[in-house]
Amino acid sequence: MKRLLASCIALALSSSAFAEKAPTFDAKRLSEDVKTLSSDAFEGRGPATPGETKTVEYVVAQMKAAGLQPGGDLKDGKRAWTQAVPLARSQISGTPKLGVSVGGKAQALTQGEQIAVRAAMEGSKSVSIKDAPLVFLGYGVDAPERKWDDFKGVDLKGKIGVVLINDPDFESGQGDFGGKAMTYYGRWTYKFEEGARKGAAGILIVHETAPASYGWNTVKNSNTNTMFDVVRDNGAAVHPKLEGWIQRDFAADLFKRAGLDFEAQKKLAQTRDFKPVELKGAAFSADYAVDQQVITSQNVVGRVEGTQRPDETVIYSAHWDHLGVGEPDKKGDKIYNGAVDNATGVAALIEMGRAFANGPKPQRSVVFLAVTAEEKGLLGSEYYASKPLYPLGKTVADINMDALDPGEPARNFTTSGSAKSDLLDLLVADGKSLGLTYTPDSHPEAGYFFRSDHFPFAKRGVPAVSFGSGDDLVKGGTAAGEAAAKDYTANRYHQQGDEWQADWSFAGMARDLGLLYKLGNELANSKRWPDWSKDSEFRAARDATAADRR
Template sequence: MHRRFISGVAAAALLFAAGAASAQDFSAQRLSDDIRAISADDFQGRYPGTDGEKKTLDWLQAQYEAMGLEPGGPNGQWLQVIDLKRFTPVADAAKASWTGADGQTHVLTPGTDIILRAATNDGKATIAGAGVVFVGHGIFAPERGWDDYGDLDVAGKIVLVVSGEPDGDLFNGPYATNYQSGAYKADEAKRRGALGVITVSKTSATDAAWTRTAQGNSRTRTLTPGAADLEFSGAINADTAKTLGLDMAELTPRLGTGDFRAFALPGVTLSVETAETIDTLRTHNLLARIPGAKRPHETVIYSAHWDHVGINEHAAGDDKVFNGAWDNASGTIGVLEMARQLKGAPAPDRTIVFAHMAAEEMGLLGAYAYAADPVYPLETTVADINIDMLPLSGPTRDVPIFGKGQNSLEDDLQALAEKEGRYVSDDGQPEQGFYYRSDHFPFARAGVPALMPWHGVDWVEGGREAGLAAWKAKFGADYHKPTDEWSADWDLRSAVENLTLLYRLGLQLANSDEWPTWKPTSEFGQVRAASDAARK
């Protein structure tokens, strides 16, 4: 955090503003009451496109109108319409073959040798005789000095790629980077002009993992808004790869050295054809705002997803409603309460937006839709502060965050936490991949510095051993289960602590002319750097 020295009238004004800002009063009782309201059975588990969605968004809009906030959506509306395209394979439409240097054509059997999907654009793919290249992990990471593509031109070709990323500290050790994701690999291939991406499995055609993947390929997929608009995607097993000239047992050790460079498969071309039916699910993000008094075009966003997984008539037992009180009625109400407190502070210099995202449980789709078609330009969005599942415990010393080491927001949060005798830590669970599982991530992927706090386990009363055991027990008992219901016994003291810190952080950002930055080793710095001129 940059510090600047001020004096005289300016100093007095800042002290007055700081005093007013510190007067916030997050109410555990109000949090509890409002969480109870939107996680009741009659909200039907808040599934997108249902009456439960309408009831939820109507309730939120009424709260914001009562506070006196402005609509924050497109054209002065409360809602941002999100149309999600859902793709289902047409039976027996998939066809594939390859031709070698000898000119002989070999048919590939869909579901056995190859898996194909056209779950993008118009749901149709017809590609004849495209060249094939192997790009290893398919990673270009200049901040790490890593380039699998090298000088190979893949425009108009089909890219073969392996999943994941190299092991070791260069790629964050036990914590995965964005480079491991299929979405990144597709983005990079598309940016270089590829027609499609095929993931090369290291398993054989008879391996159970491959057969399970093939059997699940007929499921309906919902397109992630803003995803790479490739003609098709797919997968092949290690046996098919070998027939094309790729020996994965021999190649795999080379892929993690940093010396690998992509290469074309000599004389090999691939032809594919497949088709999907398309239907649309309409849902909505809800946005409210407090306009900035001095720099209204610069925006700080607080976000949380309003949705959960709805009603499952096939669920075991009598309770079929997945109420989602913790996940994420709690975060939804956290953002609502944040708006209530910030409305009571002096008008901020920058605009503050309160964004309730749709379809997070379907793959962060509302947040991806916002990032693909933002109401407020991403170039001048200062930060996203995301709230997902408020902590349910007594006071904690730690303030864990997802993605520690990514950007300067954690340093700002650390400075605020230290004043309360607390400290910022990582989430402590690299195996969970939490950084990629909530609505901050589409913002980060688009280059906007984003912060996602999590549950502290270093309890003031009982220490880390007691806190971690309690968190694991709660998560195991209720996460994505009908038992995730409101309880009058919830301890929301830690929630109030964290919301207070996030309030101070947001207000600090909203009244500054500084811009949070990505750290030198972050994969998102290069994305943000492309729009540096907009923040001069």
């Protein structure tokens, strides 16, 4: 508490000259940006499509009109508006042939129904797997610091691992993995990475809605289209040849045919004593071609240069991409418009840039970073954080905006995850000064901290937070907020129904941007360097760059 009080006093003193000139944010302009970016003309804003070209051109034009300066790649001594992001693009050619057999009895599988396989990400031009043994690997976790090993030395060469989503603690809420709060071991990305490290031919994740925090439609829509990854020297080090998901009911039936009880095995997997179990008599086959190309996508970067310490940087970020065009829904709609996710964040980024460009110039530089390929695995932010345009050691913080509520105001706000840091303390204090209550992530088991563009910054030590709209609505309270969130997850999230609506007021979003401006403005007009808590897993990475801030 003393640390927080001192921090707030110092920041209040350093930024007092700016307090009376806090900007207001135009709800109508926010609405117009979201309406345009999520229109059918932008084709779902898929990377490496005509939709990307339109999106990048629009965002650059709006940043220019807002008064920002280009902050991207250096070209002939001048900054461009974009940062080139080379990506490996993989797409299944035609219809994949997929199947399982148990005791010699074959069953054909349909892509998108019982199973959703991703195009090969390790560099293969084709995937050809014939009768590979299936091995249940529990949660697929190897965590020496927790004395946990689901693999127990099993030889996975030529075999397909079947793993559960989330952490071993999810069901009970207690244990060595943060209880209900998901650790990185629970993320699907980790499951595939660890499978590759262990030499598996493939990994199939069993989908269950509660531990995944989203339904099968989201899995299908996110995994059966074009895949992207950052260009890697050795893709096989982090990607097995086959990556996919299977439906829970199909998995349970498969286990039963192999003489196993799925629920009983899942219960065993929640203990250290679990050992890999072969699904006796069961085998998996897959055959499909993969179109592999390297393409270049773009991050869009605007900047306001600091007047006193221009080499020190505060970043606001949001991702401009969505899922593009895919299979039609029941209404024949093929376009994933991505209005909430994340045209709202891009609109917020543009308007935040306008506020800084047209207000008192900050002492530190402020960067407005619209990243690509978030939906493909945080790839635009991963690329920026691995090859930063402005040194991470002198980056004060990343304030990320993803899927903001375009409706009415709430009495509260939240963040993705609740990692302890001075930055979060300051955000909470700023919210309180504006009459807003901070509500910690209400679903830590969903692992949202690892699912937004602040994470690539955080894992490299930069204090980072991803802001979330509140659920205690002024009109209707938490009951209305929770109902709206459930409806969005079920009917719009990563679906064609995420479209702009004329009855959205954007009043809550405009108000929330006032809070985020206050936080960033205080940081941009102080000498403070927020840090992670001493017991944070990100503290060591930040400490490693301490010399840059002396």
